[in-house]
Amino acid sequence: MCGIYGEFLNRSQLSPKISFLKRNDLNIKRGPDMSGYWTNDKNCQFGFRRLSILDLSERGNQPMLSYDANYVLVFNGEIYNFQEIKADLLTYNIPFKTQTDSEVLINAIAYYGIDETLKKLDGMYAFAVYDIRKDQLHLVRDFAGIKPLFYSFDKGDVVFGSRYDQVSKHDLNKNNGIDKAVLRLYLKRHYMPAPYGIIAKTFQVEPGEVVSIGANGSIEKHRYWEFPEIKTSELIVQEDDAIVSLENELSFSVKAQMVSDVQLGTFLSGGIDSPLVTYMAKQYDPNIKSYSIGSDSEKHDESDIATAYAKKIGCDFHLDKMNAASAMNVLEECMGHLTEPFADFSLIPTYLLCHHAKRIGTVMLSGDGGDELFFGYQRFESVIKNRKWFKLPKPLRYLAYGFDKLLFNKKHVNEVLLQDSLAIAHQGLHSRFDDADLNALFPNLSTVKNVNLPNYDFDNNLTDKELLHAMRKAEYYDMMQKTLIKVDRMSMANSVEVRVPFLKKSMIEAALRIDPFLAFKNRKKKYVLKRLLAKLIPGTPISHVKKGFSIPLTAWLRKDLKAPMKQTLFDKQFIDTFQLSEGELLRIWNMHQSGKKDYKWVLFTLYSLAKWYQQQSA
Numbered sequence: 277m278c279g280i281y282g283e284f285l286n287r288s289q290l291s292p293k294i295s296f297l298k299r300n301d302l303n304i305k306r307g308p309d310m311s312g313y314w315t316n317d318k319n320c321q322f323g324f325r326r327l328s329i330l331d332l333s334e335r336g337n338q339p340m341l342s343y344d345a346n347y348v349l350v351f352n353g354e355i356y357n358f359q360e361i362k363a364d365l366l367t368y369n370i371p372f373k374t375q376t377d378s379e380v381l382i383n384a385i386a387y388y389g390i391d392e393t394l395k396k397l398d399g400m401y402a403f404a405v406y407d408i409r410k411d412q413l414h415l416v417r418d419f420a421g422i423k424p425l426f427y428s429f430d431k432g433d434v435v436f437g438s439r440y441d442q443v444s445k446h447d448l449n450k451n452n453g454i455d456k457a458v459l460r461l462y463l464k465r466h467y468m469p470a471p472y473g474i475i476a477k478t479f480q481v482e483p484g485e486v487v488s489i490g491a492n493g494s495i496e497k498h499r500y501w502e503f504p505e506i507k508t509s510e511l512i513v514q515e516d517d518a519i520v521s522l523e524n525e526l527s528f529s530v531k532a533q534m535v536s537d538v539q540l541g542t543f544l545s546g547g548i549d550s551p552l553v554t555y556m557a558k559q560y561d562p563n564i565k566s567y568s569i570g571s572d573s574e575k576h577d578e579s580d581i582a583t584a585y586a587k588k589i590g591c592d593f594h595l596d597k598m599n600a601a602s603a604m605n606v607l608e609e610c611m612g613h614l615t616e617p618f619a620d621f622s623l624i625p626t627y628l629l630c631h632h633a634k635r636i637g638t639v640m641l642s643g644d645g646g647d648e649l650f651f652g653y654q655r656f657e658s659v660i661k662n663r664k665w666f667k668l669p670k671p672l673r674y675l676a677y678g679f680d681k682l683l684f685n686k687k688h689v690n691e692v693l694l695q696d697s698l699a700i701a702h703q704g705l706h707s708r709f710d711d712a713d714l715n716a717l718f719p720n721l722s723t724v725k726n727v728n729l730p731n732y733d734f735d736n737n738l739t740d741k742e743l744l745h746a747m748r749k750a751e752y753y754d755m756m757q758k759t760l761i762k763v764d765r766m767s768m769a770n771s772v773e774v775r776v777p778f779l780k781k782s783m784i785e786a787a788l789r790i791d792p793f794l795a796f797k798n799r800k801k802k803y804v805l806k807r808l809l810a811k812l813i814p815g816t817p818i819s820h821v822k823k824g825f826s827i828p829l830t831a832w833l834r835k836d837l838k839a840p841m842k843q844t845l846f847d848k849q850f851i852d853t854f855q856l857s858e859g860e861l862l863r864i865w866n867m868h869q870s871g872k873k874d875y876k877w878v879l880f881t882l883y884s885l886a887k888w889y890q891q892q893s894a
Contacts, residue, residue: 278338279303279438279768280350280425281323282404284413286432286493288448290321297323299446302439305613306352306768314339314348319491320406320413322350327638327771336376342386343371346408349382352438353401353423354773356532356780361396390414390486394500398532398781402481404436411491419501420645420779421470421483421757424764426616428478432493441615444475444892452476456720459854461727463714464707466619466881467758469729474617475892483753501781503752504788506745511791518790519808525786526808529777530556530641539637541565543629543774544586544593546578546817548652548805549643551585553777555812557641558589566591567633567640569625571827572599584817596632598625600836603827606631607837611887613769618888619881620762621829627766634770644759645778648751649787650805651796655705656747660799662692662701663743666736670696702747703732706755708877713864717882720855729754744792829876834869841883850886 281300283290290296297313300323307325315321324338340349355361358377361384366372370383377399384393385405400422405414415436417425426443427436435446443449458472470480481487484501512518530553534540542554544566557564566586570579579595586593603624610627633640647653665673673693680689695701715722731753734746760776767774777783787795790804797803809816833841842865844850851858861882868875 278327278352279306279325280352280404281437281442282321284320284434284489286319288433296321299442302442305771306438308771310337312337312339324350335374338378340378340382342382344386347382347386348406349403351378351381351403353399355381355397355399357398413489415481415487417481417483417485419484419781422760422776422779425481429495430477434489439615443478449475449478456724457727460721460724462617463709463881464726467761468616469757503749512789513791515794518794518804521786522808525783526552527556529780529783531560533641533775533777534560536639538639540639541567541637542641544568544582546581548802548809549646552809553641553643554591555589558591564591565636567594567629569629570595570597581817588813588816598628600832604836613765617885618761619884620758621827621880623762623766624827626762627769630767630770630772634772639773642774642776644763644776648756649778650802652802657799658690659692659698659702660740660743662689665693666698698736699732699734702750709881713878716860717857719857741792744796830874833876833879844883844886850889
């Protein structure tokens with residue numbers, strides 16, 4: 277895994293090399309092993325920081341020129357099928373100097389062209405390629421959005437990087453103001469979804485997107501891969517067939533992602549996905565090491581289940597525990613590695629997990645992506661069980677909701693009934709910052725409309741099967757991205773590469789060939805994955821309660837984290853800059869401290885915004 281940075285300026289002058297390289301070195305945690313630089317001495321310069329995984333020699337460093345010297349590349353990620361692509365290129369006598377996937381990528385682009393190359397790729401990546409002859413820049417991000425790629429665009433000038441601050445704090449952008457619509461979006465979603473940037477004129481390349489900028493300052497965007505639509509006639513409908521297909525595809529995916537010239541291990545939790553990945557990895561490496569982290573909170577701790585999985589699988593298992601004190605010790609460091617606002621407090625255990633794993637390994641396999649592909653969240657059930665009620669007018673739905681709440685404590689229906697559509701209800705389930713609190717805290721944002729993300733546009737008339745698939749697509753492009761951001765930032769803070777076998781392209785497409793009613797049979801989350809786990813590891817302690825990878829933040833904010841959190845939130849410069857209502861902030865703070873209401877999500881979302889602003893202003 278690496279860090280990339282560059283400028284392509286059609287109007288302004290390139291930054292002096294010394295300041296450019298200083299900003300390139302912000303990627304040093306992403307790439308601690310080597311540094312690289314290239315320029316055409318006119319309007320383009322590339323910087324690179326390398327975390328060596330394949331071909332550890334200096335020959336594998338970047339920026340890298342194609343065999344014909346017509347293209348130059350900076351690339352962050354891994355191409356899992358690079359050996360197959362290389363074998364094909366060798367039949368055309370394309371020369372190679374290294375054993376890297378980077379050289380395969382740039383030579384494939386030179387020979388096949390960028391569009392044809394992207395059809396062939398399977399991996400996780402973010403890269404920039406400069407076409408020397410055409411004086412054209414292409415920015416490309418993998419189809420799942422695993423690797424980040426930020427950029428700014430203003431009148432033909434482009435700055436890009438693996439870190440948001442390389443773009444947001446660049447001389448061309450540092451005086452740009454806050455985009456209020458994106459600020460409101462962050463407060464509602466607790467992270468910054470692509471393609472948005474919180475600083476005006478800054479963006480993110482979207483998953484599966486190519487952004488092309490020409491010498492005349494033109495910009496074009498197109499998707500080379502999108503989440504496939506459901507093909508009912510081609511679905512696997514037999515349970516045994518689905519399990520066999522999943523076993524084969526996941527095994528193939530794990531094997532493809534175990535290619536490494538450095539130590540590789542797995543993360544192992546008490547869930548479903550990471551035990552499957554660890555089991556598969558064990559088949560290819562009998563000495564595989566696995567890592568987990570527990571908590572002193574019984575409600576959040578899965579270490580006993582993870583230990584039981586490890587014994588059944590027979591892996592070399594390493595377990596660490598965390599508590600409020602250890603969280604306090606790394607909180608500031610965690611926030612320091614977030615170069616954009618981000619408010620998922622499970623980043624703390626993620627950071628500690630990667631920190632401990634780094635002592636032995638550099639590459640880790642995780643189970644991320646399984647929840648989105650196989651309906652692992654309660655949100656799916658919350659929406660689909662209310663679907664039939666949307667045939668009624670909204671006033672009658674309010675009446676039904678009130679009746680059920682009064683007599684049955686919301687046993688049969690929930691707040692989904694109160695929304696205008698199932699799509700809006702689904703989108704709303706991701707937010708813990710309601711409009712009333714937001715508008716009271718930020719009076720200047722009260723007239724700014726909520727940004728409706730594009731994949732929450734499905735209608736109420738879908739069949740159950742279509743609805744499940746539409747929700748899965750929305751999760752893929754929304755909250756899965758939040759998880760991937762967390763894992764990328766915290767793993768890179770420790771110079772650890774995390775690979776995600778469930779998000780290999782062929783694995784995604786295999787998952788979508790399974791009938792949703794098998795993956796979510798009888799409305800049981802991840803049903804078919806649990807069947808596969810029971811088959812492969814009989815007697816495993818499969819949990820049907822999703823604890824998540826979290827911490828007891830509610831209590832910590834009232835005790836261990838109270839002082840640093842309050843100091844940050846009530847900083848006068850922060851309050852004045854964002855025009856916060858200090859009285860409303862104090863009310864929310866006191867409500868949480870007294871135990872009258874749990875405001876942990878609101879407080880942590882504000883805290884992350886404040887810490888980001890401190891770094892942006894530094």
